[in-house]
Amino acid sequence: MSSAVPQLAPAAAYDFEVARHKLNDCRFLPAADPLGVPLQADEVQLRIDKFAFTANNISYAVFGEAMSYWQFFPAAEGWGRIPVWGFADVIASRHPQVREGERLFGYLPMSTHLRLLAGKVSERSIQDVSPLRAKLAPVYSSLSRVLRDPGYFPARESEQALLRPLFMTAFLIDDFLDEQAAFGAEQLLLSSASSKTALGLASLLRRRRRGEVIGLTSAANVGFCQRSGYYDRVLAYEQLPALGGGRPTVFIDMAGDGGLLRAVHAQFGERLRYSCMVGGTHWRQRETQHQLPWPRPEFFFAPTQLRKRQKDWGAVGLEERYAQAWRPFLLSVGAWMRVVQRQGVAAVEKTYREVLDGHAPPEVGYILSLT
Template identity: 45%
Template sequence: MSTTILQIRKDHLPTTRWHERADEPLAPGQVRVRIDRFALTSNNITYAAFGEAMNYWRFYPTGEEGWGVIPVWGFATVVESTHPEVPVGERVYGYFPMASHTVLTPVRVSAGGWSDGAPHRAELHPVYNQLTRCATDPFYTRDTEDVQALLRPLFTTSWLIDDFLADNDFFGARVVVLSSASSKTAYGTAFQLAQREGIEVVGLTSPGNVAFCESLGCYSRVLTYDQLDAIDADAACVYVDFAGNSDLRRAIHTRFVNLKHSSSIGGTHVEHLGAAKDLPGPRATLFFAPAQIKKRATEWGPAGLNQRLVAAWQAFSKAVAQPGAPWLVVQTHHGRAAVEAAYAQVLSGRGDPRLGHMLQV
């Protein structure tokens, strides 16, 4: 057997190559999983764009300078096991490489799942090291695997952004401006924010995506990027930046004299990524979802946090899959050429916002 992996040039994300290596025998306590299906979204491009700063390249290192593997969310099946508590055939949801297979080292095994105890991941955030057993997962249904892979990790971030802002009373603002409003994490955030009384949710997007964003029904207003002057310059507002466009960020910090908070989430505008230094107003801070998870897990307990998340997910996934006007249409890609083409399309940021890409190497 062999494993096939898509590697990305860290300093030039459009450059890719395939690496194939022969599978070695498992050490005691390891499992080999076949990665059946994984999602590819602009969130994964963010992982690459912030790979060094946020340690995303460290989850599945290539061992070769300059080359990395982008982590993805998806479903896998255990095909070999030397671990007494993880049987062959078990299906799990988690954070995998863009590859056909990978080897994991289960630790802290419970009825709900286990963590990958590989030594190089010991210092990385445990949220990303967790594998969830589908058989006991309250989120899981077999017929919605694609929606889960595409939207569950993004919606978790969306839910946490909304929770973080509410936890801080929106920093005294009542207008929340979201860039890249057609992106899945942005509209998940808007879905949550729309349920907050007295909060105006303004989505910024390109002209071609205005109709899509308006059709979702969760934005108070949808504006194009050159329509910032439609928002009062002295409005007390929060900026939630999903685009990572440095020019747009500067324009917002310059225009809004009463900007209360500026949160950087992602980098869908890869070609315009830039530093957030020397900006007027509040310092642009990178939102790190696991920190808010840890805070709420401490305050509510893991069960209380999970209960709130599951309830919110069920409401959101119902809206996404509404008959006649779904927010998400799944497109499946099999094989190397199809995976490379899907990656190039998502990287370009010019795909149909209603499409969700599910891949299999």
């Protein structure tokens, strides 16, 4: 385990990095003065104000190589900058349609600052078209102009940073499963049921009523998941055998626990109609799966379904459908989520280790700031 927190001046710029293949190792590195190099045409300099950190960000690190998450914000060989969702303010701009002082929401690094090349600027968003990010999924390079965002509520910025990106994933999984008529399943089984993505998905699946929505979680989190009101039933992992294997089942795996995945496939056999891999909250238990009983687990990549629906419904149609799903969920989260705000390098490292080690309480949502 390593940690290198430099003694930095309050106004200094710096980045938080983790070792790609040893996630326990992390460090803070001083970054260049954000305004020390003059902006080029269409460049915009951001100061990152605050961002959410959840188990979803650990999944970004776990799947960093396979899903190209490390490529968004480069680091030294062997190191990576974990992407987060949060808010940033424009402190300098050389794009005629982007003004200083504007507030943006989007996909950011765990850093104090970010410089981007603005392109495809619309009333509601700014696309970073810098050569590195232009090659990656557009959903991750688009920043929302919050004052023109119909889903933005100034008093709910923390909830937006914590839940909106995760809920978008949940929304797209729910849409995909509905499109497939839930593969004829009578029950939908979600692992890591206390995770915020799973809670959002459970709320949507239960509204559809395509089958019984069952959460799997640790024994300590059963009560919390039940109190959320999103599940028809919640079981501890060791109670999985009690479900038997006779009902057609869809498994949505938020945990990334290879042993659990194997156990589910073995228990349900041909009754397992679809196996969907989403996250990696149990990253230490990951293992390569060979010779699993059919069906082969399929990784759900949200941008693929997003692009499909943008084509089917158009950008405005997608936004309207998403807003209809998002608003009731947002109104319900106060019953189970408590926002905790932390500031400074020591607090960011502490939170990273808590979430990495699985010690973050499920009812807590962390909002972090490096400045």
